[in-house]
Amino acid sequence: MQHTDIRLLFKNGEEYVGKQVTVCGWVRTWRDSKSIAFIELNDGTALKNLQLVIEKSSVSDEAVKPALVVGAALKVDGKFISSERNGYEMSVRSIEVFGGCPNDYPLQKKHHTLEFLRTIPHLRPRTRFFEAVFAVRSALAFAIHKYFNGHGYKYVHTPIITGSDCEGAGEMFRVTTHGWNSEYKTEQEYFAADFFGAKAGLTVSGQLEGECAAMGLGKIYTFGPTFRAEHSNTTRHAAEFWQIEPEVCFCDLHDIIEIAEDFIKYIIKDVMESCPEELAFFDERIEKGLLAKLKSVVESDFGKITYTEAVDVLKKSGKEFKYPVEWGSDLQTEHERYLTEEYFKKPLFVTNYPADIKAFYMKQNPDGKTVAATDLLVPGIGEIIGCSEREGDLDKLKSAMLKRNMPLESYTEYLDTRKYGSVPHSGFGLGFERIIMYVTGVQNIRDTLLYPRTVGGL
Numbered sequence: 001m002q003h004t005d006i007r008l009l010f011k012n013g014e015e016y017v018g019k020q021v022t023v024c025g026w027v028r029t030w031r032d033s034k035s036i037a038f039i040e041l042n043d044g045t046a047l048k049n050l051q052l053v054i055e056k057s058s059v060s061d062e063a064v065k066p067a068l069v070v071g072a073a074l075k076v077d078g079k080f081i082s083s084e085r086n087g088y089e090m091s092v093r094s095i096e097v098f099g100g101c102p103n104d105y106p107l108q109k110k111h112h113t114l115e116f117l118r119t120i121p122h123l124r125p126r127t128r129f130f131e132a133v134f135a136v137r138s139a140l141a142f143a144i145h146k147y148f149n150g151h152g153y154k155y156v157h158t159p160i161i162t163g164s165d166c167e168g169a170g171e172m173f174r175v176t177t178h179g180w181n182s183e184y185k186t187e188q189e190y191f192a193a194d195f196f197g198a199k200a201g202l203t204v205s206g207q208l209e210g211e212c213a214a215m216g217l218g219k220i221y222t223f224g225p226t227f228r229a230e231h232s233n234t235t236r237h238a239a240e241f242w243q244i245e246p247e248v249c250f251c252d253l254h255d256i257i258e259i260a261e262d263f264i265k266y267i268i269k270d271v272m273e274s275c276p277e278e279l280a281f282f283d284e285r286i287e288k289g290l291l292a293k294l295k296s297v298v299e300s301d302f303g304k305i306t307y308t309e310a311v312d313v314l315k316k317s318g319k320e321f322k323y324p325v326e327w328g329s330d331l332q333t334e335h336e337r338y339l340t341e342e343y344f345k346k347p348l349f350v351t352n353y354p355a356d357i358k359a360f361y362m363k364q365n366p367d368g369k370t371v372a373a374t375d376l377l378v379p380g381i382g383e384i385i386g387c388s389e390r391e392g393d394l395d396k397l398k399s400a401m402l403k404r405n406m407p408l409e410s411y412t413e414y415l416d417t418r419k420y421g422s423v424p425h426s427g428f429g430l431g432f433e434r435i436i437m438y439v440t441g442v443q444n445i446r447d448t449l450l451y452p453r454t455v456g457g458l
């Protein structure tokens with residue numbers, strides 16, 4: 001359909017001034033008077049609305065009336081002109097209404113709460129806030145692909161349905177075509193009769209398959225949906241979220257930390273260049289000082305501290321934490337946030353966690369107690385990246401698995417990577433929605449996903 005994106009009209013304004021153009025979009029607001037009417041039109045390609053100016057002397061009343069409806073979809077012809085107040089606007093010659101919009105349309109008001117908008121996920125992309133969120137989401141995804149593509153990584157697609165629980169935390173959603181009944185004598189029998197002939201679930205992470213791919217392709221990354229049946233009803237947990245997981249051969253913990261920092265800075269810088277209006281909007285409406293924060297993240301070094309030192313800092317902080325800190329216990333969000341927000345006041349890598357609170361695949365340090373792992377914590381959120389060097393020694397890996405009661409026979413392919421030409425290698429997982437939250441200042445993960453899936457809500 002012949003028309004021009006509103007984005008292009010604003011971007012290359014001078015080229016269009018004085019010309020006849022056709023635009024399409026939805027009515028955000030309108031005003032009417034005796035001789036003139038105004039419509040704010042948005043087509044989703046630009047955050048800013050295009051103001052349509054309708055002189056009643058040149059467009060008939062019958063044509064104008066059905067267009068003065070919030071939510072109606074229009075096709076409009078007219079002359080693109082510059083205006084002192086709006087920069088540019090359009091002087092309308094003719095209007096066609098694609099789709100009218102009855103007055104039970106829920107987005108009548110100018111401002112709606114995010115809580116209300118969560119009840120209408122199918123309509124909320126028609127608001128400025130969500131237009132901005134999804135523009136940043138899209139730009140960040142593109143920046144991520146650019147980074148890895150530019151550094152020689154292969155983009156691999158790991159399976160979504162899998163038999164192995166990568167994190168070993170028992171948070172997999174089951175995938176099955178039939179239910180249990182009393183004819184099955186054992187669980188084994190039941191799973192054997194199922195679609196795959198084995199117990200299957202939705203992946204919690206593409207890492208294990210990603211490691212196998214990296215062992216031939218050298219450097220890979222995944223970027224796909226992952227699923228966790230965690231009963232964490234928080235503003236940072238979703239049951240379906242996207243993860244970016246690079247896996248790099250011939251790379252130790254120190255190297256992967258450098259890569260992660262370089263990567264985070266690159267994608268933030270890229271999105272600052274590609275989405276200036278959206279980020280200015282978030283700076284003004286959602287998080288004052290957001291742009292200054294992002295600028296300083298790109299320009300300064302991230303902090304680094306070992307888990308052991310971090311526990312010390314927390315103990316000496318004089319803070320009353322809900323969960324007490326002891327060496328060996330996992331850091332809670334309140335601890336993570338104290339470290340990154342109050343102590344370091346910037347993104348922070350915490351390294352060398354106790355082996356017992358981390359996953360089986362992490363490289364065991366010579367001290368026999370800790371693993372070569374790191375979490376990247378950021379102010380306002382806490383953990384955004386989980387990272388480690390992988391255990392490359394077959395025997396050590398097996399013993400870590402047995403210690404966790406993992407069935408080795410389900411991981412024979414993974415173990416083969418350590419049997420046949422094992423190499424030092426490392427990788428990390430970035431929570432896509434968490435980096436979107438960090439870059440936009442959006443407070444709730446439910447507002448970064450088109451259709452958020454969280455415990456108790458579909």
Ligand code: 4AD
Binds near residue numbers: 428
């Ligand atoms: O720390 P996690 O569990 O690490 C892994 O899954 C590793 N296999 C990654 C790797 O080394 N390849 O998860 C990685 C990141 C977290 O840091 C967090 O940002 C995000 O994924 N994440 C979630 N995001 C939203 N909702 C949830 N329920 C999340 N669980 C983890």
Ligand code: MG
Binds near residue numbers: 375383386
């Ligand atoms: Mg983690």
